[in-house]
Amino acid sequence: MTTMTEASASVREFRMPDVGEGLTEAEILKWYVQPGDTVTDGQVVCEVETAKAAVELPIPYDGVVRELHVAEGTTVDVGTPIIAIEVAGGAGADVPAQAPAAEPEPAQPAQEVQPEGRQPVLVGYGVAASSTKRRPRKSGTTVSEPARTAVQAELNGHAAARPEPAPAAAGLPRPLAKPPVRKLAKDLGVDLATVVPTGPDGVITREDVHAAVAARTAAPAQQPAAPAPQAPAPAPAAAPAPSAPAVSWDAVRETRIPVKGVRKATAAAMVGSAFTAPHVTEFVTVDVTRTMKLVDELKQDKEFEGLRVSPLLLVAKALLVAVKRNPDINASWDEASQEIVQKHYVNLGIAAATPRGLIVPNIKDAHTLTLPQLARALGELVTTAREGRTTPAAMQGGTITITNVGVFGVDTGTPILNPGESAILAVGAIKPQPWVHKGKVKPRQVTTLALSFDHRLVDGELGSKVLADVAAVLERPKRLITWA
Numbered sequence: 001m002t003t004m005t006e007a008s009a010s011v012r013e014f015r016m017p018d019v020g021e022g023l024t025e026a027e028i029l030k031w032y033v034q035p036g037d038t039v040t041d042g043q044v045v046c047e048v049e050t051a052k053a054a055v056e057l058p059i060p061y062d063g064v065v066r067e068l069h070v071a072e073g074t075t076v077d078v079g080t081p082i083i084a085i086e087v088a089g090g091a092g093a094d095v096p097a098q099a100p101a102a103e104p105e106p107a108q109p110a111q112e113v114q115p116e117g118r119q120p121v122l123v124g125y126g127v128a129a130s131s132t133k134r135r136p137r138k139s140g141t142t143v144s145e146p147a148r149t150a151v152q153a154e155l156n157g158h159a160a161a162r163p164e165p166a167p168a169a170a171g172l173p174r175p176l177a178k179p180p181v182r183k184l185a186k187d188l189g190v191d192l193a194t195v196v197p198t199g200p201d202g203v204i205t206r207e208d209v210h211a212a213v214a215a216r217t218a219a220p221a222q223q224p225a226a227p228a229p230q231a232p233a234p235a236p237a238a239a240p241a242p243s244a245p246a247v248s249w250d251a252v253r254e255t256r257i258p259v260k261g262v263r264k265a266t267a268a269a270m271v272g273s274a275f276t277a278p279h280v281t282e283f284v285t286v287d288v289t290r291t292m293k294l295v296d297e298l299k300q301d302k303e304f305e306g307l308r309v310s311p312l313l314l315v316a317k318a319l320l321v322a323v324k325r326n327p328d329i330n331a332s333w334d335e336a337s338q339e340i341v342q343k344h345y346v347n348l349g350i351a352a353a354t355p356r357g358l359i360v361p362n363i364k365d366a367h368t369l370t371l372p373q374l375a376r377a378l379g380e381l382v383t384t385a386r387e388g389r390t391t392p393a394a395m396q397g398g399t400i401t402i403t404n405v406g407v408f409g410v411d412t413g414t415p416i417l418n419p420g421e422s423a424i425l426a427v428g429a430i431k432p433q434p435w436v437h438k439g440k441v442k443p444r445q446v447t448t449l450a451l452s453f454d455h456r457l458v459d460g461e462l463g464s465k466v467l468a469d470v471a472a473v474l475e476r477p478k479r480l481i482t483w484a
Helices: 146-155 179-188 206-218 249-253 261-274 289-300 311-325 371-386 460-475
Strands: 004-006 011-015 025-031 044-049 054-058 063-068 075-077 081-086 279-287 331-334 339-342 348-350 352-354 357-359 400-404 423-427 431-437 440-454
Touching: 044 081, 179 206, 179 249, 261 357, 279 460, 289 311, 289 440, 289 460, 311 348, 311 371, 311 400, 311 423, 311 460, 348 371, 352 371, 423 460, 440 460
Parallel strands: 348 400, 400 423
Antiparallel strands: 004 011, 011 081, 025 044, 025 075, 044 054, 063 081, 279 440, 331 339, 352 357, 423 440, 431 440
């Protein structure tokens, strides 16, 4: 799908790109430019969230921003025009070879122009250097075409035919608020023009809407004429105020959050996995005192200087050793062809909780890494995930996963398989417990491991061997040497 069309002799529409990974939509999280700003080839103009990650979109040509078609917080389909750029000299500089032959008359309809060279994707445009400069959002009106916004709102499942405050007639800017907040205000009968914003850059929040409702309820007789000095036009919206229905307790005491982006993708994947693969979970409790001592020693080793050394590092290495000893666990079930696909490589997934939801990036070819290299890769993966910079590619192709529920103080759990994988290991909290050691009860560092596996291709014997091997390595870390 092309991402550029020629709307006139000097204006080009930039469409939401298709990354070719099955994604059909994305949400505009933040615009870094506003109408009138000058942009250059490769400059990031906005941040979007797909079902897999939040990424930045660079523009593929030089020009001046004429219009933003989509407001922040709106979800649009791939191929939808999101921004119009006025390109100097008529034809875009990105398609010089096609401009002479494909130049249409100004009166002709818009024509698709297939770009040459670099193809735009959600994570960049080839090897062009980026001149990313994040600009603070201006307090002015977010420019968007009313008709286009209304149609897109219906496509996104929002309420249709929302009354606009007619900024052209009243001379007032459209109140800044995200679609869920606008819907809440409409449901509660609140005119956003009368709400005092407290959010960043003058954005109206849900709390502002509830505060307006509370103020209206406290003095219903004195408030109907309040919006008149600002905008005579919205009078019909203020008229129902005296007879507005009482606010339901649900609206005040409950918050509805749209399911989209990473959360939507995670929900679909977990439901699909739970009701497709027959899960079996086995547990083992193990003394990891020696592993904890090794962790302390590695922290002092110069080979690990500047690297984060944690118990998770040795758990990951133990699992890699177990996979090497039991390679059939590293496989997947191909339902379409009725085949078991054995993987001769290990892309080790690490479940990570982020502000946008659960994601599972993986360390490519983890079986080839030394312990210091694995520590570095693990640290980079966790840091990138927490900062929200994980790319879709980093979450593709995983073969087996670890989820560390112990960081939350949880003893263990029954993890659900990551789609396309046959096993997932859950690591519980490491706690001092009474343990029989060398014939005597002593306080030892103990944890519980849980291994869930797909019983279609992993039988009880194989699953038990893998879990037992992981536990054996953590109990006596020297097996990392003897078994590797």
